[in-house]
Amino acid sequence: MNNLSVSWDGLGLRGRLLAMIVLLLVLSGVVSHSVQLWREADDYRADLSHDMNHTMDLLEISLMEHAITGDFAAIQRALTLRAQYSLIAEIQWRDPSGVVVKAQAIKPETAAYPPWFHRLFGFNPSEQLRGVVVGERNYGVIAATFSSVPLENRLWREATSQLWQSSLGLALLMLVVYLLLGRWLKPLKSITAMGHHLLAGDYRGGIAGSSRFVPEIRDMARILDQAATEVGRLVLSLSEQRRAIDNAVVVIESDLKGIISYVNDKFCEVSGYSREEVIGHDHRFLNSGLHLREFFDGLWEDLRRGEVWHGEVCNRTKSGGLFWLLTTITPILGPDGKPLKYISVRVDITQRKLVEGVMSQQAQIINQTHDAVFSTDSKGTLVSWNRGAELLFGHDGDGAIGEPVQFIALPGEQERFYRQVFLGLIRSSGGALETRLAKKSGEPFDAYFSLSLLKDKEGMEIGVACYVTDISARKRMEHKLRESEMRLAKAQQMARLGNWEWEIATGEIQWSDEVYRIFGVDRDTPVTFDLFLSRVHPEDRELVEKSLTAALAREVNYNVDVRLFPAGGEVRFIHAEAEVEFDGGGKALRMFGTVQDITERKEIEQEIRASREQLRELSSHLQAAREEEKATIAREIHDELGGNLTALKMDIFWLARKLPPEMEAELEKTRSMADLVDTSVHAMRRIVTELRPTVLDDLGLLAAMCWQASEFTKRYGIQCKVVMHGEEIAVEGAYRIALFRIFQESLTNAARYSKADLVLVDVWREHDKIAMDIVDNGIGLPEDKAMDPTSHGLRGMMERARTLGGTLEVGSAPGEGVAISVRIPFPSRSQPMRSFQQEMRGGQHD
Template sequence: MTLTAWMGYREASNGLHETVSQKLEQDARDSAKFVRNWFSYRFMDINSQAENQRNADFLTSLKKEYEVSHSSLAEFTKSERWKALVKANQKDLISFSRQYDYIHDLFLIDLDGNILFTIGNGEDLGSNLFSGRHASTRFASSARKTLNNHQTIFSDLGTYALPNNDITGFISAPILNVQGRVIGLFAIQIQLDRISQLIHNNVNNKSLVHYMVGSDGRLRTPLIQTNKGGVLKRQINSEQFKLWQHEHVNNNDINDDESEISFNYTGPNGREVIGVHQTVRLPGINWVLISEINSDEALAPAHRLKNIVLIIFLITSIVVAGLAIFLARRITHPITQLVEASKAIAAGRTDQQVVVKENNEIGILADAFNHMNSARLEQELVMEQSSLEIQEALIDLEEQRFALDQHAIVAITDVTGTIHFVNDKFTEITGYSRQELLEKNHRILNSGHHEKYFFKMMYHTISSGKVWNGEVCNKSKNGNLYWVDTTIVPFLDEDGEPESYIAIRTDITERKLAENELKKKEHSLALAQQMAHMGSWELDIKTNELTWSNEAYRIFDVDQIKTNASYDILMNVVHPDDRAMVKESYENSIKNQESYNIEHRLLMNDGIIKYVNERCETTYDKQGNAVLSTGTILDVTDRKHAEFALLEAKEAAESATQQKSEFLANMSHEIRTPMNGIIGMSGLLLDTKLTSKQRSYANATMSSADALLTIINDILDFSKIEAGKMELEELPFDLQLLTEDVSELMALKCREKNIGILLRYKPDTKRFVIGDPGRVRQILLNLLSNAVKFTQQGNILLTVESIPEKQVNSHIAEFKISVKDSGIGIAQENLSHVFNKFDQEDSSTTRKYGGTGLGLAICQQLCSLMNGDIKVESQKGIGSTFSFTIKLTINPEPSEELLTIKNFDHLKGLKILIVDDCATARMIFEEQVSTLEMREVVSTTCGKMAINALQQGIRNNDPFDIAIIDYKMPGMDGEELVIEISKKNYSLTASSCLSRRSQEKRTVEIYNL
């Protein structure tokens, strides 16, 4: 009973301790997770601000104005120009600072450390962070790291002179301009109180504390929330901190996320506590969260139970002592008899019997002793018989081992690969003696032929207790390679775990040499076929087994690894119009026992048509039955295309002659309007032989007539709108295809001015709609023409997206389409009247760029007719963004098949590299591939970075599968990058952003895609 009570106390004490520990560990994990999550959201907050182009523009403006002011930094930040810039741009930053209570101040700092803007407007505004009074602070150190590493970093807590030497911390993030260059940093100041609240909010026990300690051993948060005096001053040297420092600071092998276990130790205040730690790593710092509770408070119920158990123990001891004295005398005599009998048996007198008359437990024990003695005698006889059988089994086993040694190569190793046994055949094939092999690791025979992955999979199989079989190439002592067919069998212990391995091998070196020789010949044949663009095939007619050469797979555009050759696959590749002819040609050749030579077409999955010349011969047996058909297939696509091009050129020349005749005939009989007459006659005049001066006059006439015709059309359209006679059509059309066509049309004008045009059709945006495609095209052409007209360098971005929150119903959707340029921009005071008819920004715009001033007014009216609106955002000298909304009916039955994510299932799990110096283009590509479930998307800005990324992927055994490459980039352009990739024999699919067919053909020739 006493033992039970004591065990109950121990169990209760241990259980209570375990419960307290688990609760403490859970609280510590939750608090650490809360801190990490809180900081993670703060990093997301600051990154969103740092990536906000308005903040980048604000910092750029401040930096530019400071440089041109030729005044000191302090004077500039007090100037009227600085105040004007701040007033115009600080609204969003003030709103952001008021939105979050953790923000004490916000900073905009340039690359030189100049503090150009703060929310608080303290004394640090207008100072230099790297050379001023704050140069030695942790804030300055983290800011340098942010600018050098382009990473968001937390500075750790430290004293900051402003406003009152408070303990505070800073998060800093790099600010990038539209070209992707770092132009400064965005910083947020956080007070100690907010960080302290994170870990004290959920504390219920009066002695439970959570506090942060830095890697230097100093407090980062107070032990008690109301007492902050020890922060950054008090040194923590508890066993818990030393354990964390040993595991996570001095030892890099331990994972920060590994579960920590609580234990008892003396806390910072000298009392015994139960504590546990959790590592809190943030970019730039390394903290530990220590959670502690007083041991006396936690285990108080167990201590009370201990006192109760002691009282029960004393009472029980008195009762047991009395009973023991009484029973000892009664039990001692029979037990003495058993002892004497046991000694006699041990001395060899096995005929002993113990006689006890009492009919109690001692009597039962005596009977059991007598029975045990009899059973032992019988067991000795059985053991003698078993010993003889074992001797015979050992003799048989030795004979079997001798037979095995004559034919197999045998070795036994432990689980680490150390050799403990080898037979004669093993030493014979390796050239090593037994003394050289025993106690050596099996890696002594590694030839280097196999990859590490090969041995990794082998070890995985045998370490899990399974038998492994495979072919292995080893190296003998003299350096010669030999091949063995190997079977490795694990010997398992009582727990089912391997304790040693036996390897049984057979020499297959001669067979492997023959196989290698055959492969070399097959490779030579495949290389010859590839050079000639000729594939071969073979059909075993009896088994219906079809085989293709590598070049045949390439010609048929079929994946050799994933697909086995078959008649059905072949017929699927043959053009539907030629399938009957191909089938009939083969059947006739079998029937007539003659070869055939035909030309037919192949239809590839991407719609490309190839032309091939196919020949076939069949072998027959003595009875005249077809046995084996062999054939060749020659890719003659280039030759056929040349023939077609020659034919098309001839037809085009004939058509041009005919069209010219018809045009002249029509123009001579039917001049519909004077304006069309002027344009027509000017065109005819330009087709004649003219002097340079005459051609200049004719071109001027044509341009003026075209401009006047555009003006007339604009005036007519506007007149129709104002008179209420403009009617919109209701036609089904593909909005994405329409925007693509318009973009391609405008790309010609963009190329003339050496500027780029980008189309961003956002994912999940509806495509098939019902509306007036002509008017939508008219709006787009007007806006894009203006963008091209007023943009001298940079890019034009056309963005199309649907607005789900404004969708009227399931049948009608609202679309937002915007055109953003990097042109001359519009002054703020002129934005209000850009949509007025016949208005332009000023008279100089009309003189320099031309135009009627009606285009935007017509666009506004057309948007209104389509239940939408149009607006503009612009900055002088930076560019403009025209955005309009329209409402269109969703087409429930599109006539075209819509590509879905399932159409791109073959891209799942692939790794893609995007190379483009334009940040907007990279963003569009990344957005488009984000829904394809690709393994990884990596973006680079130049060819050199792309080469480094490709090499890094190969070194990490994680190469890229696809590359999208811009053709025109600074430094190494797309063509040079493709040449460099082809030199290094990288295996990937490349897609280049090309503007001309000639460039596409040139890239294909370079990379041999």
């Protein structure tokens, strides 16, 4: 029950209405179907009763004749025939003499309904008895037991069929009701959502589609919408007022003892304290120490009398600094006219106080500065002239004041200076520029001329302040620097080499013009690390980041070759190098380096690699063609010459048999000819085997290597052992030929140069590669012999391995023999075959 209660509480209005409707419809359906079933059951009972009476009548008629004659066999047949009727379970004939004849249903129908259905709607027919009486004589009794299972099964099928139909109709009806409830109750969701918006501070109001709601919900939505609009307007007005006050002034509330109870955001901004640090504390912790005790005594005396106090107060910030507030403290009076609390409204005048102090200092600084500072009235007449102006221009103050400002211009340029420079800057509300002015002696010089407008409290222009400094030396340096930069830029353009500098702390990056050109970036574009990285090829960005990280960590120098994606251009290659400057604590300060466009070099390298690849492919093709040609020649020698030699030997034998014994010289000649033919056959077989060993094609790689090792031992007297680990590696075509030729060439080198007496060969499958190691115990090779351009044998073996995507490495040292290691990717279609060494009963062949 508790779970049911929780489930019901968790349902919404839509779910509860739907559940109640479903419950009512199910109950009404159950009652309706039960009443209908009971009615149909009554009909079936009447039909069963009628069928039982009719069946007994038929039995009485069919058995009467046989009962009179006492033909029990006929009675048995009649009963058996009638027992086939589906409603009969068992029939008995009871003769007065005590003879009983029975017949039962052959295949009685089984119940397809549950037990409770039989208890509610079952028929339970009683045993039927009928006596066979002719005249007044009783010939026997017919007893029949009837089964209601067929009729109850039929009633069960009808009930289940009606139930499924009703369930389907109920499901469709529930779907329609569910959709209608969703449509009718949807406005409540909108109203609820609007309530949540109001709680969240969203007072915009407005419920979409409220005109389509039912009248009661429509009125509710309209009232809620109006309330939301009004609340929003009031909240907006209050928030605007509060924001205006908070942005403008500091507000503090305190009790009669000076304990702070409220401060606004402006106070926290100015003082640096948070509300939690201030509320509940006395004002005294803000005391700057600049005011005397009498100052605060007078303040509290006015407040206790209920008077408003005005004045300037200096307080101390959380960080220890000072801030000035123009303060108005208002007592909030109670009904008895006595203060209840104090509200202080204060305006931050710290900047004004600072300006007043700064202005005093500036007056002293201006008079002591070595640069020229002077002012004019609104008409351009000089009214002040500092010591720096006297030194720069050579005019003393008395001689300058009262003169027009253009008297400092070059001779003949006074009018232009006044109209274009002086008035032009005034029209621009002040500014600065570089120009040429003249000293009292007439000597011209480059000057930085700055002008600012002077205004009164009402904002009216009352004059102009001017600042002039001599920049002649800087101009000369700039000219030399420009010339140097031009020469450097020209040299960088010719070398396609640019320089850059990165201030790590600020992130500022500077590029030379050539770097802009290499990266395809406009000269006015701000340079950032993201811009640099965006131009780097996506596949090279990780390399750049890792290299930079390593360089900044002092692990390695920054030295990379990467690809670029210049804007609107083709992919280019650059070589970048850089050094990092660190401070005394090991912190990276800046990074400076160079970038060189090496696209042409990379293209040349690519062409060289392509050329080498073409040569390698050509070499592979020539090797394949040579192997194919060898195989063809071997086959033709074997087929043509071998056949001819065999026929010739047979003819010699035939001729020897035909010669008489007394022709000994001729017979000796035939024997000599036969021996010569045998020698030729052996030579032919040797040549064919060297061209293309038939054992390589017929028995596989291991058998061919074992045969070659045996031949090698016989020919040179050097022991050779071949070991294949695991099952034999089944390879075909180029792989088998390449491995065999590498093995052959290794044995040839060992016989010619190594002076070895033992060669060991190991072959195995190493994951997805074919591995072969050939080691001898000879005198070894000199250090530079393995890569000697004249070592055609070793280079040929390397090319064979490289053609198949593999590698061949030669390891040797004088006096330590030679070790050749071959690794070739395993061909994907090759599968292991039965090992030849298994057939030879062992893994080693000498």
